[in-house]
Amino acid sequence: MFKVGTAVAGKGEAARGVIHVGELALGASVDIPVLVIRGMKDGPTFWINGAVHGDEINGFMAVKTLAASLDAARLRGTVVATPLSNPLAVQWRNKINPYDFLDMDQQFPGDPAGQYTQRAAHALFSEVKTNADCLVNFHTVATQFAAQPYTVFKIAPSLKPEVRERIETMALAFGAHANCRVDLATATGEVPGGVAGGLDIQCALQGIPAFMAEIGSGGKFEADNIAFAAKGLRNIMSKLGMIDDPYVAPSGQLLVTRRAFLYCTRAGFLSMEAAPGDVLAAGARIARIEDLWDEREAVTVAGSSYVLMSRVNPVVHTGDRVAFLGLDWQQIN
Numbered sequence: 211m212f213k214v215g216t217a218v219a220g221k222g223e224a225a226r227g228v229i230h231v232g233e234l235a236l237g238a239s240v241d242i243p244v245l246v247i248r249g250m251k252d253g254p255t256f257w258i259n260g261a262v263h264g265d266e267i268n269g270f271m272a273v274k275t276l277a278a279s280l281d282a283a284r285l286r287g288t289v290v291a292t293p294l295s296n297p298l299a300v301q302w303r304n305k306i307n308p309y310d311f312l313d314m315d316q317q318f319p320g321d322p323a324g325q326y327t328q329r330a331a332h333a334l335f336s337e338v339k340t341n342a343d344c345l346v347n348f349h350t351v352a353t354q355f356a357a358q359p360y361t362v363f364k365i366a367p368s369l370k371p372e373v374r375e376r377i378e379t380m381a382l383a384f385g386a387h388a389n390c391r392v393d394l395a396t397a398t399g400e401v402p403g404g405v406a407g408g409l410d411i412q413c414a415l416q417g418i419p420a421f422m423a424e425i426g427s428g429g430k431f432e433a434d435n436i437a438f439a440a441k442g443l444r445n446i447m448s449k450l451g452m453i454d455d456p457y458v459a460p461s462g463q464l465l466v467t468r469r470a471f472l473y474c475t476r477a478g479f480l481s482m483e484a485a486p487g488d489v490l491a492a493g494a495r496i497a498r499i500e501d502l503w504d505e506r507e508a509v510t511v512a513g514s515s516y517v518l519m520s521r522v523n524p525v526v527h528t529g530d531r532v533a534f535l536g537l538d539w540q541q542i543n
């Protein structure tokens with residue numbers, strides 16, 4: 211039998227269960243829901259994680275879409291899904307949970323004797339480490355932003371070359387146009403906060419190929435991005451030999467190797483003049499900021515830029531993020 215948390219599946223069976231984390235003051239149990247779909251034939255265990263940031267919920271629906279399309283009788287290997295891996299944050303409709311304010315994707319491998327989020331990370335990671343052969347961790351950009359799906363895969367000097375190669379192959383098979391390779395040795399400061407505690411890199415350090423898929427925006431279900439993600443998962447499964455769909459080799463993809471946030475200096479009301487997927491020349495306008503009467507700032511990009519993420523919510527204060535930009539990239543296929 212294949213067991214994750216309380217979910218137990220024999221060959222050709224699907225099972226639902228939970229990974230227990232802890233409890234709340236009035237006795238409610240805090241559990242991470244888990245779905246196991248075990249094929250009749252042997253094959254890899256593909257783990258799909260979602261909502262590690264609680265308001266990033268497109269991945270949850272992508273898992274539902276994928277699960278509904280799978281036939282355990284024909285599947286080779288096992289799909290394990292934890293689409294709502296940060297349940298307290300999901301219920302708070304927020305990136306983090308309201309009791310310890312920790313970012314769960316900075317806490318792996320977690321701590322069984324720590325704060326709630328550290329314990330949740332530990333409970334999840336213990337099962338991942340035991341069972342997963344490879345993993346996708348679904349994110350979205352924050353609710354105040356828009357993005358087209360893109361992948362992020364991290365490399366560190368200590369990663370085994372074959373793991374690194376499998377990560378890149380799997381990430382590209384997802385089929386996103388932009389794919390960001392983040393070298394943890396050189397990309398320090400690219401994203402505020404630490405990324406060494408990310409689920410993906412902690413898996414990779416254990417020899418489990420893993421990457422992040424950013425699929426659109428948070429706080430809503432986006433049908434196009436959900437469908438894109440479900441299709442991308444199936445293409446990865448084809449590449450892994452788990453299903454019979456013909457593998458579609460990706461083409462026209464970009465490998466982004468340097469990124470930076472663009473922040474505004476003046477405050478006011480922002481209107482974007484570029485969209486995710488746009489390429490801007492050095493010095494080009496990307497947005498304008500105005501007050502009630504006049505334009506206050508024309509926001510421009512310093513160097514040529516690929517727009518990964520752009521702001522949707524117009525109310526901006528000094529230091530708010532306008533966009534997330536690729537600064538170095540190349541077409542790789």
Ligand SMILES: [Zn+2]
Binds near residue numbers: 263266349350
């Ligand atoms: Zn996230």
